Amino acid sequence: MSASKKWADVSTELIKDPNNFKLWQRLIESAEYNDKQGISKSTPWDKLEILRTSYHKFLERYPYCYRYWVRLAEWEFKLGEDAAKAIEVFQRGLQHLRCCIELWHEYLKFRVDTISDDVEQVLAIFEEARRSIGNHFYSYEFYSLYLGFLDTYATEKNQFKRKYYILLRIVLEVPMYHYEYFYRKWFELIRDIADPRIVSDQELKYIVSERDWQRGERNKLVMQLKKTFTDAYTAAQNRVYELYHFERQFKRQYHDVRIISRQQLDAWLEYFDFLELKNYPVSVIEMNYNRYLYICANYPQAWTKFADYYIFHQRYNSARQVLIRGWKYLGNDEVLIKLIDVEIFLKQFLRARDLITNYLQYTISVPIAIYEKLLNVEHIVDARDEHLLALFKEIIQETQNDWFFNVLTYYAIDREKKVAFLKEMDEFKGHKYYDMAVAMFS
Numbered sequence: 001m002s003a004s005k006k007w008a009d010v011s012t013e014l015i016k017d018p019n020n021f022k023l024w025q026r027l028i029e030s031a032e033y034n035d036k037q038g039i040s041k042s043t044p045w046d047k048l049e050i051l052r053t054s055y056h057k058f059l060e061r062y063p064y065c066y067r068y069w070v071r072l073a074e075w076e077f078k079l080g081e082d083a084a085k086a087i088e089v090f091q092r093g094l095q096h097l098r099c100c101i102e103l104w105h106e107y108l109k110f111r112v113d114t115i116s117d118d119v120e121q122v123l124a125i126f127e128e129a130r131r132s133i134g135n136h137f138y139s140y141e142f143y144s145l146y147l148g149f150l151d152t153y154a155t156e157k158n159q160f161k162r163k164y165y166i167l168l169r170i171v172l173e174v175p176m177y178h179y180e181y182f183y184r185k186w187f188e189l190i191r192d193i194a195d196p197r198i199v200s201d202q203e204l205k206y207i208v209s210e211r212d213w214q215r216g217e218r219n220k221l222v223m224q225l226k227k228t229f230t231d232a233y234t235a236a237q238n239r240v241y242e243l244y245h246f247e248r249q250f251k252r253q254y255h256d257v258r259i260i261s262r263q264q265l266d267a268w269l270e271y272f273d274f275l276e277l278k279n280y281p282v283s284v285i286e287m288n289y290n291r292y293l294y295i296c297a298n299y300p301q302a303w304t305k306f307a308d309y310y311i312f313h314q315r316y317n318s319a320r321q322v323l324i325r326g327w328k329y330l331g332n333d334e335v336l337i338k339l340i341d342v343e344i345f346l347k348q349f350l351r352a353r354d355l356i357t358n359y360l361q362y363t364i365s366v367p368i369a370i371y372e373k374l375l376n377v378e379h380i381v382d383a384r385d386e387h388l389l390a391l392f393k394e395i396i397q398e399t400q401n402d403w404f405f406n407v408l409t410y411y412a413i414d415r416e417k418k419v420a421f422l423k424e425m426d427e428f429k430g431h432k433y434y435d436m437a438v439a440m441f442s
Contacts, residue, residue: 004035007050021257024061028054028068041079048079059093063329064255064297066103069093073110083114099290101133102254105141112149119153123160135284136291137247140178143171165189165206172232175239177247183233190225194218242278246271255294265299268292272309285309293322300326300334307338316346333359333367340373344380353377371395372407385413389421402431409437 007030014023031054032039034047055072062068073089076082090107097103108129111122126146133139147164154160168189171182189207192198196218199207208221249267252260272292275285289306296302303326310319323339326332336359343352356374360366378391388411396404405428408418419441428434 004030004033004047004050006030006033006035007054021062024058028058031055039075039079051075062255062257063093063096064294066093066097066100066106066254066294069097069103070106073106077110077114083110086110097294099132099136099287100294101136101138101142104129104133105145108142108145108149112145115153119158122149123163131283133287135174135281135287137176137243138253139174139176140181143167143174143176143182147171161203162206165203169207172229172236175236175243177240177244179236179240183229183236186229187226190222190229193225194222242274246274250295252295253291255297257298260296260299265296265301268296269305272305282313297329300330300332302326303330303335304338307342311342316342320346333370337369337373340377344377349377349380353381366399368399368401368403371399371404375407375411379411385417388413389417392421393425396425396428402428402433404433405431405437406433409440415441 007027010023010027010030014020014027017023028051031047031051034043034051037043037047039047039051052072052075055068055075059065059068059072069089069092073086073093076085076089087110090103090110093103094100094107108122108126111125115122126149129142130146133142136142147167150160150164150167154164168182168186172179172186189199193204193207204218208225246267250264252264271288272285275288289309293302293306303322307319307322307326310316310322320339320342323335323342326335327339336355340352340355343349343355353374356370356377359370360374375388375391375395379388382388392404392408396402405422405425408421418437422434422438422441425434429438
């Protein structure tokens, strides 16, 4: 590929500083800038590949930056006028950002804007989105888009009108920031029920059950519905205010590498405690944990906190998947140790050992806790005294850390073998934990 000078310069800087987020941003900008020539359909193939490669490499490293998935999808559509490639980009992004309402909204807008004869397919995507982000506190734009789609493409055959009324009724149950907008639409609909020229008998069946409708005249039905949903409005208002107490503390609703205040991080933890205390559905709690991850992905405690939620509810495989994602993204030993603990609990000892040995193979500065986990796992896999003492010797010589003589006292190894081992390692005489171990076994 023939790279522009600016792009080549930034690439060289990135080799020296691969964790510099601003450099990654500049890499994409330089690919788009293309030495003042910009990017268009007529741009040579090799320059287009540089643009794509820049985005792909960026998103491999920062998959939670939803705006870049959107920008890449827009480029693919602009350069090829082929919705398929753009759709593929959106779908790849949603594999990482399943509960990202911003990415879903952009994807759905794109599908509606490029719709042809795939109306039913787009409906299925809206429903898929609703399962993922339908309980989001800021789901107003999503539901507005969904209702608009149903209203626009409604025919007698596809029953979208019926789906429209059902969805509008469902939305009333969602505690969201702009709840009043949907209640206004519902109360307008209730008002219109009185006039059969506006709401036909067929449409009325979609709004209320036929049994309720047959009990009396339309005017009486309007009064009943007004009372019922006035009470529902008050209940919804109270729930929204409760959630808003927490939501207003979250100043950032997207992923960024900048530091998040301690107050916001603590507010998230208080939010989860509140949701569980109030017995919110599991789907709501999981969706908000995913929001928390996207926003706080650079913080190891975000991954371990989500895993702890699953562990508490005995959903160990789900905890494992969260920690695997966190380990791949952060490469943080705190997340790795938590993952190893889960594997040990699930009796996946060889998998736990593989995680540790792979880490040791590619890491220069290894935390003591990782070595302690290795000893723990090896003791389970092969409890022979000789095997453990050989491992202790290797670790102590590798780390030159006498703390492991203290760890040695935790294991039920034959006393005489321990004494012989300590004599063999007498080069550490005078070190605190070596002398303590000698005193214990002498």
